[in-house]
Amino acid sequence: NRNGVEFAVRDLDLAAAGRHQIRLAEHEMPGLMALRREFAAKQPLRGARIAGSLHMTVQTAVLIETLVALGADVRWVSCNIFSTQDEAAAAVVVGPEGTVDAPAGTPVFAWKGETLEEYWWCTMRLFEFADGQGPNLIVDDGGDATLLVHKGVDFEAAGTVPAATEDDHEEYRLILETLRGSLTADPQRFTRIAAGMRGVSEETTTGVTRLYELARGGRLLFPAINVNDSVTKSKFDNKYGIRHSLIDGLNRATDVMLGGKLAVVCGYGDVGKGAAESLRGQGARVVVTEIDPICALQAAMDGLQVVELDDVIDQGDIFITTTGGVDIILAEQMARMKHNAIVGNVGHFDNEIDMAGLARVPGIVKTEVKPQVHEWQFPDGHSILVLSEGRLMNLGNATGHPSFVMSSSFANQVLAQLELWQGEYANEVFTLPKHLDEKVARLHLDALGVRLSTLSKKQAEYLGLHVEGPYKPEHYRY
Ligand code: NAI
Numbered sequence: 001n002r003n004g005v006e007f008a009v010r011d012l013d014l015a016a017a018g019r020h021q022i023r024l025a026e027h028e029m030p031g032l033m034a035l036r037r038e039f040a041a042k043q044p045l046r047g048a049r050i051a052g053s054l055h056m057t058v059q060t061a062v063l064i065e066t067l068v069a070l071g072a073d074v075r076w077v078s079c080n081i082f083s084t085q086d087e088a089a090a091a092v093v094v095g096p097e098g099t100v101d102a103p104a105g106t107p108v109f110a111w112k113g114e115t116l117e118e119y120w121w122c123t124m125r126l127f128e129f130a131d132g133q134g135p136n137l138i139v140d141d142g143g144d145a146t147l148l149v150h151k152g153v154d155f156e157a158a159g160t161v162p163a164a165t166e167d168d169h170e171e172y173r174l175i176l177e178t179l180r181g182s183l184t185a186d187p188q189r190f191t192r193i194a195a196g197m198r199g200v201s202e203e204t205t206t207g208v209t210r211l212y213e214l215a216r217g218g219r220l221l222f223p224a225i226n227v228n229d230s231v232t233k234s235k236f237d238n239k240y241g242i243r244h245s246l247i248d249g250l251n252r253a254t255d256v257m258l259g260g261k262l263a264v265v266c267g268y269g270d271v272g273k274g275a276a277e278s279l280r281g282q283g284a285r286v287v288v289t290e291i292d293p294i295c296a297l298q299a300a301m302d303g304l305q306v307v308e309l310d311d312v313i314d315q316g317d318i319f320i321t322t323t324g325g326v327d328i329i330l331a332e333q334m335a336r337m338k339h340n341a342i343v344g345n346v347g348h349f350d351n352e353i354d355m356a357g358l359a360r361v362p363g364i365v366k367t368e369v370k371p372q373v374h375e376w377q378f379p380d381g382h383s384i385l386v387l388s389e390g391r392l393m394n395l396g397n398a399t400g401h402p403s404f405v406m407s408s409s410f411a412n413q414v415l416a417q418l419e420l421w422q423g424e425y426a427n428e429v430f431t432l433p434k435h436l437d438e439k440v441a442r443l444h445l446d447a448l449g450v451r452l453s454t455l456s457k458k459q460a461e462y463l464g465l466h467v468e469g470p471y472k473p474e475h476y477r478y
Helices: 012-027 030-042 058-069 087-095 115-128 144-157 171-187 189-196 205-216 231-254 270-281 293-301 357-358 405-424 434-442 456-462
Strands: 049-053 071-079 137-140 201-202 224-226 262-266 285-289 318-321 342-344 365-370 371-379 383-387
Touching: 012 058, 012 087, 012 231, 030 058, 030 405, 049 058, 049 115, 058 071, 058 087, 058 405, 071 115, 115 144, 115 171, 115 189, 137 144, 137 405, 144 171, 144 189, 144 201, 144 205, 171 189, 201 205, 201 405, 205 224, 224 405, 231 270, 231 342, 231 383, 231 405, 231 434, 231 456, 262 270, 270 293, 270 318, 405 434
Parallel strands: 049 071, 049 137, 137 201, 201 224, 262 285, 262 318, 318 342, 342 383
Antiparallel strands: 365 371, 371 383
């Protein structure tokens, strides 16, 4: 706490460097800046206490300062232990008007390279607004903040937190431990928070999957907006964002020549499509694995060979997982890879690559080449290179997606927060209406010199549309 602003970041002195980057990012984020211009005077988020758990990058800094400009009280953490940009975190704490000695910004609890214990410690700080209050809105990415509230409520109802079992993942043990501490300190904390929550807006595919599961079981405790499935999110960020940040991560991590190499992309959804295009653009030979016949056929039609992982396990130079699934590359498969094959994941969680199994291989030796780049040497002498310990490598080894595409994602986030704060929603999962999706796209056209055609009245009538849209039915797939 300095000057009344709480924080836990790497180094507040990085704020000036962060502020320069934020200034440049603002120019590249026309959607967010337009929303500031449209809404700041009205302060529509006044009274909102927003807890954000989303990669603490430069782009997220612009999102945070947009929410603040609209009147919200905000606290922020990263949703991944490696994704924070320390200079952005520092700049947000200091704020545009503050100084390092007298910060005047937003509380942030995030630094690059947190331990898992620190990660959950940071996440708990989201629930500590002034005067013992909790948040009334969440911006989530992957659903960890939402998970904590739901688990917290369950355990508070039971009056106890179960002991971890042998099978529990290390991360889940830490969640249990964190909630045990919370239950002792304040046995009704999450029950109170859940009762006061207006809702959550969720950024990514994996978090959205969790929300629909809760809603299906009738266990969702507050309304949710699925931001991921705005067209101007998943068809842009997941695809064009990865097209940019995947090779950025590969280059910064290893600087290996990509042209001519055999790259194996596991999953051909939105992220997989962007990953494949990114690698193809560098002249890599790309093959794809899929379980969904539609996506497999899409890959084939895009000219990519669809293989089973085992067919290419000893030939691939680069393996990238993009599925959001589990056990996609097993330790036993990594043992059969070529010397210095590169293995990286851009799906949300680290269980796509069996890191736990890799660590258990008898005689394996792990050497840190540099932070977030590890050489794993098998007893037979050959090695593989694993990026970001199997966590999102486009954020761990690089700085994630660029500003322009994140402006589109985050404009959806701001609109979703406004909807949740001002509207009356049931405890279900919603997507933003088409006219808002089209609005987000529209806000990004001028910056790219796009000259949009306008329907004539006759054309609109012929198509059964309004001149001002929406232009597509809900079932249209883009
Ligand atoms: P998606 O559902 O469009 O694509 C995933 C694809 O993987 C699907 O086509 C599915 O059939 C396939 N798949 C599932 N299991 C498989 C298996 N065992 N083998 C081969 N293919 C398999 O999801 P999307 O939007 O592409 O997201 C994927 C993951 O990436 C999610 O975890 C999401 O949260 C994350 N994500 C990461 C970003 C980043 O910056 N790194 C950005 C956006 C999303």
